[in-house]
Amino acid sequence: MTADVLPALTARARGAAHPADTTCAHSDAVLADRQDGTVVRHGDTVAKAHAPGTAPGELAARVAVAGNPALAGVLLPPLRPAPADLHGRLVTFWPYGSPVDPEVPEAAPWEAAATLLARLHRAPAPDGLPPMRGPAKAARAIARLRAAGPHPAADPVLRAWAGLPPWARAEAPMPPEPGTLCHGDLHLGQLVRRPATTGPWLLIDVDDLGLGVPAWDLARPAAWYACGLLPPDEWTRFLTAYQRAGGPAVPADGDPWPALDVPARALTVQTAALAIAKSVAAGRPLDEVQQAVVDACDRMAAVPPELARGFAK
The missing domain is CATH 3.30.200.20 (Phosphorylase Kinase; domain 1)
Structure with missing residues (x-):
């Protein structure tokens, strides 16, 4: 600015x-x-x-x-x-609106986030809405990684990126057409209470909203779970609430990973690429969490998507 x-x-x-x-x-x-x-x-x-x-x-x-x-x-x-x-x-x-308090992780509103997503995904998509920008943001993260210069952790991230289908790299239209109304960048920082402190949770930040693959909106918590950064009970709370609310991104029961795998891989690559670029800019090594995301990219590159379930944990 x-x-x-x-x-x-x-x-x-x-x-x-x-x-x-x-x-x-x-x-x-x-x-x-x-x-x-x-x-x-x-x-x-x-x-x-x-x-x-x-x-x-x-x-x-x-x-x-x-x-x-x-x-x-x-x-x-x-x-x-x-x-x-x-x-x-x-x-x-x-x-x-008052945001989620990052200092109280046990109070994270996973159920509210999932229910809001399900309601968004079920809403009729208006005419003339552009594509959801999730894949484009992932591609920008890769461009930022490449511009940062050589880094020993970059190779597994780039290999994992190369293994994604073209639509997830913003190189082809997202399937299926015309697509579902999606948020495009869902994480807990995209929720606020309105009225502040007492009102219901609402989704904010429409910069990436558009038509696309609804599983992308579940991909960040799915990726965190697959990387071992989100406890299984919190992932289960989120996924179960989405299914109970009738969200169309995954089956109401059964294995969700056939739908989630590609978006979760893409979000993992995006997170790792940004982590490396920031570490280069700051002249510091990757921290433990960032290294865990890079390690997940290394596992992803070794396991074809059609064989993977949660990055072959």
């Missing part, structure tokens, strides 16, 4: 909260400042500057889905129906 955009974005958040007075600085906070977007809060209003180059029409279509009354209680609705422009960056406005 450039230095001139952050103050301007904060001013926009204040203006959305107090249209008659944009000078009040009470409760200003930067919630995130990353390559893919910057988020600031003023009181009960949140403003997000989306990544440079975001397609206006695609973002407008995604924001419209969040504001669709048919998805009330699933997606956090925007405060304004369309993105605004700020120094060439698209900005959207949202009500504030």
Whole structure:
């Protein structure tokens, strides 16, 4: 985020909260400042500057889905129906919701996340919605890994990437057409309570929302489970809640891995690629968790997808 955009974005958040007075600085906070977007809060209003180059029409279509009354209680609705422009960056406005507390992992709302996903996946997909961006994000992670330069852990990650089908590498359309309404980047950081602290959980962040393979939305917790980073009971809670809510990504009973294997592999590769790129940029070795994800890529590269169940744990 450039230095001139952050103050301007904060001013926009204040203006959305107090249209008659944009000078009040009470409760200003930067919630995130990353390559893919910057988020600031003023009181009960949140403003997000989306990544440079975001397609206006695609973002407008995604924001419209969040504001669709048919998805009330699933997606956090925007405060304004369309993105605004700020120094060439698209900005959207949202009500504030309290996030999942990372310091209390035993209270993680796995059942709520799974139920919201099932409801999203069962919703009719609107016309004109772009593809879900999950595979494109994985491909960008690989590009970032390659740009980072040589690293001894890169080879198994790239081999695992090469073993994925073209659609999972964003090199071909996702099957089947026309696809299911998907979030595209599901993790616990994508849930908030609204009203804050007391309200129900809702899904946020529509940047990657679109039509695609619904199993992709289950892939991150599936990958964590397969890598040994998510306890089996938490994975079971998540999967069971999704099945009970009628989610279409996996069978209601029986083995879920034929549907989950490719997306989970792709998310594992994405996570490992980003971990290596960040470690190179910071000049530090991989930590234990990051190495576990790289080790999972090594196992994946040795086992064909058609023979794998949970990365051949």
